[in-house]
Amino acid sequence: MNFWNKIDTLDRRWVYLLVAISVILPFILPVKLPVYITPETQQLYDAVESLPDSSIVMLTFDYYPSTIAETEPMSRVALHHLFRKNIRIVTVTTVPLGGPSMAEQVTREMAEQYGKVYGVDFVNLGYKANYVAVLKGMGSSIEAIYPTDNLSTPLSELPLMNEVKNYDDIDFIYVVADNGIVDYWISIVNALYGTPVGCGVTAVMAPKFYAFVSAGQMTGLLGGMKGAAEYELLLGQPARATTGMDAQSLMHLLIIGLVLMGNIGYFAGRRQKGKKA
Amino acid sequence: MRTTVPVVIAFLSGLVLAVSIFFRPDKTIIGQLEPELLVWVTIIGGFTLFLGAVSITRVNFNAVQRRKKGWGYSLLTLISVFVMALPSLLPSTWSPLFGDAEGSIYDWLFQYLDKPMMATMFGMLAFYIASAAYRAFRARSAEATILLLTATLVMLWRVPMGEAFLRSIHTALPEWINTYVMNGVNMAVQRGIIIGAALGAASMSLRIILGIERTYMGKG
Amino acid sequence: MSGMEIFVLWLEAFITLAIFSFLYKDNPVYHMVESVFAGLSAGYYIGLYWKSIILQQLWEPMTRADNPKWWLFIPGIFGLMMFTRLWPKYSWISRIALAFVMGSTAGVFLITQLHGLVLPQMQKTMLPLVNSKGLEASFLAVIVVIGVISTLIYFYFSKEHKGFLGVTAKVGIWFIMISFGAHFGYTVMGRVSLLIGRVQFLIEDWIGSF
Known part of the structure; x- marks a missing residue:
């Protein structure tokens, strides 16, 4: 068996080992290269920054626990930015598995840091089924869709919700999502009610939404962990997304290297076969 | 009866919600009917998903009852369903361990077991994509070569180390990738796909409302 | 760090490593964790739907003293119809509820897909x-x-x-x-x-x- 055959039949576990080394090594020996800000992230940051004090923002937790490495840093930077500017927050989720629990945990933890009061500065509405109906229904009446908040307190008992009846009372919608719900925040909420929508989405979804940003239907876009890292930098609060960038860099170089090696092996093998024939 | 009634219901509900956009919400019957119907949809939608969770439980119960291969794992699944669900169904006024608030059994099991389990399962995909990159992504044709070259450029552009490398070639290279690849060619293609898919979804909606499309009803 | 916090950290670490062990070789520990995961997720759904649909969207609005929405028993019955799917002989009844959901969703889609996606995207191309x-x-x-x-x-x-x-x-x-x-x-x-x-x-x- 020659070298190229060996490369072609390499046990996948050697590749796994290389992945493990590449992702662990940067945490032991960090490089901390600068993170550059993309225009889409800057646009979202500027949109939030331009909101006046005491505005009301709807923040969504439209993601499953599977993608928290990408999405939770986005929720945290959003909450940092909004609480720091004394903006009031209404959270919702259209994700049944974990959405309400993650929204409760993250918002309450961040609110404690900023001394915010539940019901006055922020409210967690929780989950309701069939997101098309939820998104459309909140255009007429949020209370009709959500008679209570996530922990079953009637909305009439929450001072903040006395000011929020439907999208007319929301100044900005900050969507953090890992699934197709983003399309409906744009096609139903932004298009019908005119409320500006900015998004933080997983990297897998991000390329699609350049079409919405470009058409002015979406106000800014965070794409994956890198997007969250850029926002952390803009806020001056580097956290998990920023510390993950070294590992992200090395892993990308590894994958590019693996594609190259695989192709060299493939073409060398083909040439040898051609010579034998 | 078994087909006609559902078709009529789909037609009426679809028609009301489609035309409601043209009626004032507070002054007309259709405008007032729309939010009420949407609330109904969320309630029925909830029952539908509830049914899904009950079905999973039933499948595992049958596997245990009939001692099917791997029934031990099904038993573990069943126990987990009840340990998670039962305390959440009891009112939190009885004990802080019940209900779903912070500190309840339900919340604890989600935060410290379910969430890390799901996050780790998906974390494994990085290993698989690396293996696939090595074994499957071959520049076999001109189209495949373009795909791989663009992927490489974007992978470099999206990370600090790669971006520093691109800037060492030309300081404006990362901005060009953002402008011409992401906001140029990629955006145009995605726009084409969005327009095509939305036209498809709208025509499918019309077929459902008119009763031409009935496959969602299943057989029988 | 409290004893509970240490326990939770070790538990999460065990779960993480147990799942990653599959990368080396298929093993029973991985399958045990996988089964627990499936069960906990189904249990989570049951708890969530009980609270967010049955209690919050049906029971509370129907039984409150001020302006009770008694008519919500209609979607409640429609919802229960969905459970006839568990018995093949009667599963056709669920079509009525399903048709309502499909029809309503199609009604919203028909307008919003054209108005919210096709038109603005075409407008910004021309x-x-x-x-x-x-x-x-x-x-x-x-x-x-x-x-x-x-x-x-x-x-x-x-x-x-x-x-x-x-x-x-x-x-x-x-x-x-x-x-x-x-x-x-x-x-x-x-x-x-x-x-x-x-x-x-x-x-x-x-x-x-x-």
């Missing part, structure tokens, strides 16, 4: 190719028009891709490959990030607590 923003903007506008049209034609299968249609579809596939390449790059990024999240937990939280 821009002056020569404009006051300079040569770069004009060049981009041309790329966008060619890209949108050729992509739509590539996915148009009602006519054979021959002649002008064939050439345009060919241009379309080149555009699509560039976009899919970008998608692939982003997908790699996303998958890698998910792994980084778990490694951050293992190194910074778990090992960091030693």
Whole structure:
């Protein structure tokens, strides 16, 4: 068996080992290269920054626990930015598995840091089924869709919700999502009610939404962990997304290297076969 | 009866919600009917998903009852369903361990077991994509070569180390990738796909409302 | 750090490593964790729907003293109809509820897909190719028009891709490959990030607590 055959039949576990080394090594020996800000992230940051004090923002937790490495840093930077500017927050989720629990945990933890009061500065509405109906229904009446908040307190008992009846009372919608719900925040909420929508989405979804940003239907876009890292930098609060960038860099170089090696092996093998024939 | 009634219901509900956009919400019957119907949809939608969770439980119960291969794992699944669900169904006024608030059994099991389990399962995909990159992504044709070259450029552009490398070639290279690849060619293609898919979804909606499309009803 | 916090950290670390053990070899510990995961998720759904639908959306509005919405028993019955799916003989009854959900969703979709996606996206494509923003903007506008049209034609299968249609579809596939390449790059990024999240937990939280 020659070298190229060996490369072609390499046990996948050697590749796994290389992945493990590449992702662990940067945490032991960090490089901390600068993170550059993309225009889409800057646009979202500027949109939030331009909101006046005491505005009301709807923040969504439209993601499953599977993608928290990408999405939770986005929720945290959003909450940092909004609480720091004394903006009031209404959270919702259209994700049944974990959405309400993650929204409760993250918002309450961040609110404690900023001394915010539940019901006055922020409210967690929780989950309701069939997101098309939820998104459309909140255009007429949020209370009709959500008679209570996530922990079953009637909305009439929450001072903040006395000011929020439907999208007319929301100044900005900050969507953090890992699934197709983003399309409906744009096609139903932004298009019908005119409320500006900015998004933080997983990297897998991000390329699609350049079409919405470009058409002015979406106000800014965070794409994956890198997007969250850029926002952390803009806020001056580097956290998990920023510390993950070294590992992200090395892993990308590894994958590019693996594609190259695989192709060299493939073409060398083909040439040898051609010579034998 | 078994087909006609559902078709009529789909037609009426679809028609009301489609035309409601043209009626004032507070002054007309259709405008007032729309939010009420949407609330109904969320309630029925909830029952539908509830049914899904009950079905999973039933499948595992049958596997245990009939001692099917791997029934031990099904038993573990069943126990987990009840340990998670039962305390959440009891009112939190009885004990802080019940209900779903912070500190309840339900919340604890989600935060410290379910969430890390799901996050780790998906974390494994990085290993698989690396293996696939090595074994499957071959520049076999001109189209495949373009795909791989663009992927490489974007992978470099999206990370600090790669971006520093691109800037060492030309300081404006990362901005060009953002402008011409992401906001140029990629955006145009995605726009084409969005327009095509939305036209498809709208025509499918019309077929459902008119009763031409009935496959969602299943057989029988 | 309290005893409970240490216990939770070790439990999460065990789960993480147990799942990663599958990468080396299929094993019973992995399957046990997988079964628990499936059960906990189904249990989570049951708890969530009980609270958010039955209690919050049905029971509370129907039974409150002020302005009770008694008529919500109708969607409640429709919802219960869905459970007839568990008995094949009566499963046709569930069609009534399903038809209501499908019809309503289709009603919303019919308008919003056209009004919210097709029209604004087309509007932003039909821009002056020569404009006051300079040569770069004009060049981009041309790329966008060619890209949108050729992509739509590539996915148009009602006519054979021959002649002008064939050439345009060919241009379309080149555009699509560039976009899919970008998608692939982003997908790699996303998958890698998910792994980084778990490694951050293992190194910074778990090992960091030693």
